[in-house]
Each structure stands twice: as structure tokens, then as C-alpha cells.
Amino acid sequence: MSIYGKYYNAMTGIMNDLAKTIEANSRKHEEETGEKLFEHLCCRIKSPESMLEKLEKKGLEATTYHALRSVTDAIGLRIVCLFIDDIYENIALIKSIPGCTVVREKDYIQNAKPNGYRSYHMVLDRITDAPDVDGNTPGHFFIEVQLRTIAMDTWAALEHELKYKRNIKNQDLIVQELHRCANELAACDVSMQTLRKIIRGQSGGVYEGFTCGR
């Protein structure tokens, strides 16, 4: 049995359920406006190995309780959007989902991390019929949601790779250049957002660009 014990099945169910709800919201939005709310969505249960590593790093005992209560990203969901504004639209929609409350949120888009990392992080408390680790029914489970643009996602992928490589040559230089890339990608995201506003303003709010899949 893994660190998640008997809760693993419930966690998978909660994760898939939330993903389906968000996808349904996006479909509805697409039917109404003709545009997708996000480019793609992916989710995962943190692998037991990574969870054990994280607990150890935090100086916590390797118990199911700590994995589900002291750490909030056992269930993770990532939404990757085309434009910055779309991120905030998705956030508003997620906040309106019944049985979901926001426990914590951090806007690393408006408050970029010193290394250049940008994303929006939310920790949700999801109510479910299944019992939780505290013995409550209905139970409460944490879900961490990350929202970012494609550019931010690409950057984070590279930064992640750097973080887990040891003994890299020119580490300082790479970190410095990665920070510059973060600033240039942010510049593109902001300029594209501005251009979209200008285009929409001029065409009376009707978006006549390409839409995928039709």
C-alpha cells in the first residue's frame, strides 16, 4: 500500500471529477463565445516517491495524514491557457464550482518569483462523499490548481529540468539567462494580450480568428 493508503481511489475520483467539471465549463464557454477557455488541462496524483521526498524535506513523518493534510498538492491540476486574461476567467469559474472552496491562493503572475517563475496557484478544499483522513464523511480533500500561459509553462518546464540536474556548468549564467527569458516571455504574453484587446476593440468584440477543431 502506498503513502496514500486506502484514500488513493477517492483521490483519483476527486481529481477526475474536478477535471471533468472544469472541462464542461470550458465547453459551455466555447459554445457561448466560440473560443476555448484554455489550451489544455492535465492532472496527476503526486507519485508516492515524490511525496515521500517532500515529506522528508519538510521534516515530516511519512504518514498518510501528513501526505493529505500537511502537504496540499497530493492531487494536482494544471490549466494551460493561451492568454493571461483567460487565466483569470478560469479562476473565476473554478471559484463558482459548488463544493469547492479556496483555501489559499497566490498570484505569481502579478508577483513573479525572484527567479522569474510566473503562474497562479490555488489550493482548493473539495467536499466529497467519501470519508477523509480525519474520519469525516463527507470528506475534505486538498487539490492544488496551477494556471499559466503556454509561455509560462515552457519556462517552468526548463526551470524544472535545471532544478533536478546536478553539477551543471555555468549554473549562475544559466540562471541569469533563464531570468531574462522569463522577462521576454512575459513581455510577449503582455503584448499579445494587448493586441488581442486592440483587435477585439476594433472588430466590435467579435473574434474572427481561427478556432481549432472546426
Next chain:
Amino acid sequence: MKVLLAEDENDLREVVQDYLEFQGYLVDAVPNGAAAVEKLARDAYDAVVMDIMMPVMDGIAAMRKIRETGNTVPAIFLTAKAEVSDRVEGLDAGADDYLTKPFAMEELNARLRALYRRKRDYKTRTFTFGNLELDTESSELRAHNSIALSQKEVRLLCCLLSNTDKDMTVSELLSEVWTGEDASADIVWMYISFLNAKLQSVKANAAIQISDASGYRITEVKDV
């Protein structure tokens, strides 16, 4: 500061080289324009001092070649002839200044200092306004976050930050930023939009506003 000196008269070349070295410059000296072009292709210099009348390749032809390669090194011509056409041709070929022979060494030194000042102090400086900082060398805009700016955005913002006390008209901005380009008022408005979005994204407490006189001005805004 490293200077390239191109002069075919041996005596003069040595005197100028000695003087500049005594003043603390690093000096490489060559006897003609072709050698100067070659040196500049291989090494970086902070300034070039070049005679016009030289064998193999004269100073004007050398200057044209240097500029064709995209090299913007500050250059001073030394001209024996006091003819206006000579000086005009030299300046048009890409020189920044000239001195007529015979000249005072102190004046050459002062002109080099002036060129260097223009290159360093004016081109690469940091502007501050409210909580924002514009680093023109790295093209970076910083406040609560940082973001990259395009070259045009840097020049436009520099222009506005140098004139915070008055409205800049569209035609003033066009001639300052889109110098010699076929650009319209629409592009100014579009770049102002880009800059405002970027100011907002770094949480700068400043915004560019359009004023009554249909000009633009950057002003501090509270509560962003």
C-alpha cells in the same frame, strides 16, 4: 579607454600616441585606412582618431567601410585641409567630429572625453520614476516585477521619462523614436498601449496618459 589612431605621418602619429598614452588611454596606431578597417574588424575600440589623407585607403573610404560593417564606434577625423567639402564628406561618411590640423592636444583629449560621455552616459543609463526603473542597457523595466522591452519601447519610454514635465506630441514622439521611418500616429498609440500594459504587469505606480493637448505624458498613479 581604448583608442585606434590612424595617421600616415610618422612624427605626428608618434606624438599623438605618446600624448594619449600619457593621458591614460590605451592606443593602437596604424599608418593607413586599410589597416584601421582590419584592426576594427578584429578588436573593439572606444574611439577612432583618423587622418583623412592617407595612402592605401584614405580616411573617408575607411570610415564608410567601418560603418558598413555596422560598427558604431565614435570617430574623430583629423583634416589637414580646412576645406568645408572635406569635413562635410567626412561627417557624412560616418564620423562624429573633426579637428583641423594643426590642433591642440588638449582639444583632442576633450573631444574624446565628450564622445565617450555621449556613448556611456546618454545611451546606457537607468531612469527612475516612482517605483519604476528603466535599464536601457538590458532593455529591462523593473518595479514590483521585471519585464523585457523592445528597442522601440525603450526609446519611447526614455523619451517620456526625459520629459515628465511636459506633454509630448505624437509628431515629437514619431521623430524621436521612429526617426526617418514611414510611421503613423497609430503606431505611437499602439506602443503606448504596449507600454501601459507592461507598466501594469510589473506593478509600476506610473501610467502614460493622453492629455488635452493630444500629447502623451507619463504620470504617477496611486493604488495600482
